[in-house]
Amino acid sequence: MRGRLLAFIYRHRSLQLLLLLVPPAGWFGVVYLGSLAVLFVAAFWSLDPLTSAIRHELTLRNFQQLVTDGVYRVVALRTIGIAAIVTVTDVLLAFPLAYYMARYARPRTRAILFVLVLLPLWSSYLVRVYAWRVILAQGGPLEWGLAQVGIPGVAIYPSDLAIPIVFSYIWLPYMILPIYAGLERIPGSLLEASGDLGARPGTTFRRVVLPLVFPAVVAGSIFTFSLTLGDYITPVLVSNSQFIGNVVFDSQGVAGNVPFAAAFAMVPVLVMALYLIVARRLGAFDAL
Amino acid sequence: MPIAPADHEDVRARDPAGSAPVAAVRLEGLVKRYGDVTAVERIDLEIREGEFFSMLGPSGSGKTTTLRMIAGFEAPTEGRVLLHGQDVTGRAPFERDVNTVFQDYALFPHMTVGENVGYGLLVRKVPKDDRQRRVADALRMVRLEGYERRKPGQLSGGQRQRVALARALVNRPRVLLLDEPLGALDLKLREEMQIELHQIQHQVGITFVYVTHDQDEALTMSDRIAVFNQGRIEQVGAPAEVYERPATRFVAGFVGTSNLLTGSAAEAVVGRAGMFTVRPEKIRLEDPGSTAADDEYAADGTIASVVYLGSDTRYHVALAAGGELVVTQQNLTTSSTEALEQQGRAVRLVWKRQHTREVAEA
Numbered sequence: 001m002r003g004r005l006l007a008f009i010y011r012h013r014s015l016q017l018l019l020l021l022v023p024p025a026g027w028f029g030v031v032y033l034g035s036l037a038v039l040f041v042a043a044f045w046s047l048d049p050l051t052s053a054i055r056h057e058l059t060l061r062n063f064q065q066l067v068t069d070g071v072y073r074v075v076a077l078r079t080i081g082i083a084a085i086v087t088v089t090d091v092l093l094a095f096p097l098a099y100y101m102a103r104y105a106r107p108r109t110r111a112i113l114f115v116l117v118l119l120p121l122w123s124s125y126l127v128r129v130y131a132w133r134v135i136l137a138q139g140g141p142l143e144w145g146l147a148q149v150g151i152p153g154v155a156i157y158p159s160d161l162a163i164p165i166v167f168s169y170i171w172l173p174y175m176i177l178p179i180y181a182g183l184e185r186i187p188g189s190l191l192e193a194s195g196d197l198g199a200r201p202g203t204t205f206r207r208v209v210l211p212l213v214f215p216a217v218v219a220g221s222i223f224t225f226s227l228t229l230g231d232y233i234t235p236v237l238v239s240n241s242q243f244i245g246n247v248v249f250d251s252q253g254v255a256g257n258v259p260f261a262a263a264f265a266m267v268p269v270l271v272m273a274l275y276l277i278v279a280r281r282l283g284a285f286d287a288l
Numbered sequence: 289m290p291i292a293p294a295d296h297e298d299v300r301a302r303d304p305a306g307s308a309p310v311a312a313v314r315l316e317g318l319v320k321r322y323g324d325v326t327a328v329e330r331i332d333l334e335i336r337e338g339e340f341f342s343m344l345g346p347s348g349s350g351k352t353t354t355l356r357m358i359a360g361f362e363a364p365t366e367g368r369v370l371l372h373g374q375d376v377t378g379r380a381p382f383e384r385d386v387n388t389v390f391q392d393y394a395l396f397p398h399m400t401v402g403e404n405v406g407y408g409l410l411v412r413k414v415p416k417d418d419r420q421r422r423v424a425d426a427l428r429m430v431r432l433e434g435y436e437r438r439k440p441g442q443l444s445g446g447q448r449q450r451v452a453l454a455r456a457l458v459n460r461p462r463v464l465l466l467d468e469p470l471g472a473l474d475l476k477l478r479e480e481m482q483i484e485l486h487q488i489q490h491q492v493g494i495t496f497v498y499v500t501h502d503q504d505e506a507l508t509m510s511d512r513i514a515v516f517n518q519g520r521i522e523q524v525g526a527p528a529e530v531y532e533r534p535a536t537r538f539v540a541g542f543v544g545t546s547n548l549l550t551g552s553a554a555e556a557v558v559g560r561a562g563m564f565t566v567r568p569e570k571i572r573l574e575d576p577g578s579t580a581a582d583d584e585y586a587a588d589g590t591i592a593s594v595v596y597l598g599s600d601t602r603y604h605v606a607l608a609a610g611g612e613l614v615v616t617q618q619n620l621t622t623s624s625t626e627a628l629e630q631q632g633r634a635v636r637l638v639w640k641r642q643h644t645r646e647v648a649e650a
Contacts, residue, residue, distance in 0.1 A: 187394065190394050192390070193390060195360075195381040196359060196382070196387055197407050197408035197455070198411050198412045198459070199382055199407075199411040200382055200411075203411050207407075208396060
């Protein structure tokens with residue numbers, strides 16, 4: 001009986017696909033897209049100023065407030081700007097290390113580096129942020145070290161500068177791994193061929209390595225950019241500034257203004273959509 | 289290291305005396321070791337200007353490593369590499385006037401066929417008009433006109449192979465290095481490409497250094513062959529020379545079928561101790577007791593097995609004096625059944641003394 005059933009499934013490809021895809025599609029459709037749809041609709045609701053009850057009529061009031069109120073513009077620009085800085089910093093930090101791991105390191109060294117790259121992910125996010133707070137604070141190792149070389153009084157915590165430093169560290173593994181995978185897929189013979197045809201190492205890098213690894217860099221940047229864009233813990237812990245996430249948190253928690261929170265939460269979604277469109281235009285997904 | 293003044297155009301460089309032409313490639317005492325492993329063990333070799341030179345040997349014999357040292361991908365542990373009389377041992381690949389066709393073709397997947405072929409010209413800053421014309425010429429030579437805009441991923445194996453060839457030739461290198469370029473192609477295509485490569489080489493007159501493990505390929509295409517074994521060269525010579533007069537036991541076995549008479553068999557047939565070889569197609573199968581002429585050797589034996597190959601049949605004959613000889617015969621009149629029925633038959637093998645070669649152990 002069981003054999004017959006398996007044989008039946010084996011013969012019907014569509015049934016196989018159905019069994020394969022129903023669980024993730026159900027999860028994705030209901031939980032993920034459903035909540036996104038609710039978010040989208042809620043952004044057009046509003047809060048009754050007198051009763052603090054939610055009015056289920058569609059209005060653009062929330063978005064109007066976002067655009068006209070300078071405070072929110074500053075928060076949004078700060079969030080996006082820092083996300084961009086973090087992404088660029090991580091590309092610059094991750095590339096040489098990933099290049100070394102993919103092209104030069106022996107298997108043993110590579111394994112050790114892999115563990116070191118992944119190790120921070122095993123510890124709590126909060127512990128890592130607090131560790132940075134200690135490093136950057138007044139009287140911390142950074143200030144002490146800089147004072148030894150004649151630059152006294154540098155305490156970065158708490159400040160806006162601490163935010164990108166901590167984020168760059170926390171999201172670095174998400175940049176290293178895709179770039180490593182991208183570099184590893186480039187056959188060594190391509191680099192040899194380029195040199196053989198007269199290209200100096202710099203030219204080989206620009207014309208062969210970079211174009212081939214570009215999709216991997218974009219993949220990593222999607223992680224670092226979107227993770228920074230959506231975070232609201234680190235800014236609170238290392239600075240006195242707010243991210244979009246903090247405003248969203250306060251709006252729906254303290255103020256109980258879910259519609260406004262939803263509207264502001266739409267901003268990172270739109271920025272990410274724009275980001276992906278640009279990446280697509282640049283050919284980052286051609287290989288998919 | 290700076291690039292020496294361009295000597296690109298003074299073709300056929302000659303030595304100061306003006307007599308003997310300078311070798312296109314000259315290897316002097318070349319050694320390559322990886323830790324304890326010796327890949328190439330003291331190779332001395334001269335490759336002449338304009339010749340089709342093959343490096344033949346089994347995998348791990350050092351032929352590819354030698355090629356890579358000529359290209360500049362590997363630095364020799366000891367010894368020198370000279371290109372047209374110039375010591376290039378310390379130069380990077382991009383400072384050498386050679387180009388390579390890689391075994392896996394190594395085409396740039398993100399570039400079109402035209403961009404691939406034009407890459408060497410682009411990085412050497414050849415003006416665009418000139419570049420386009422030369423790319424078109426190169427593609428015409430390998431019969432791929434009109435493929436400029438395709439991506440390598442859209443091509444068949446044979447087409448990719450030709451793009452790789454065009455990409456190397458378009459730079460007009462003085463020496464072209466080919467690392468088993470036909471290895472990934474099927475037999476039919478390989479034979480076609482062998483002829484095509486040979487024609488192209490004659491057409492462009494560039495020195496070809498061709499690495500292969502396929503003895504037929506080396507014999508068909510080359511002007512000269514170097515037979516590699518365990519990091520050394522066992523023999524250098526024209527195909528006929530290497531085939532008909534193998535210098536060592538290894539060459540006799542690797543180029544063609546190993547047909548060795550040693551020990552008691554050598555004494556019984558040739559009349560003295562030593563190691564002798566005879567090509568299977570030189571041997572006649574006769575009835576037992578038939579007489580051999582004065583200039584012939586004869587050996588009695590039994591046909592141990594028969595392999596029918598279509599146009600030929602291969603007979604493995606166990607000799608009465610010990611050992612085994614392989615005899616191939618064209619199936620001029622025999623059918624497959626007739627050939628296979630020969631198994632177990634007692635025979636006398638007869639061949640001309642001049643076709644017997646004494647070979648060294650190594």
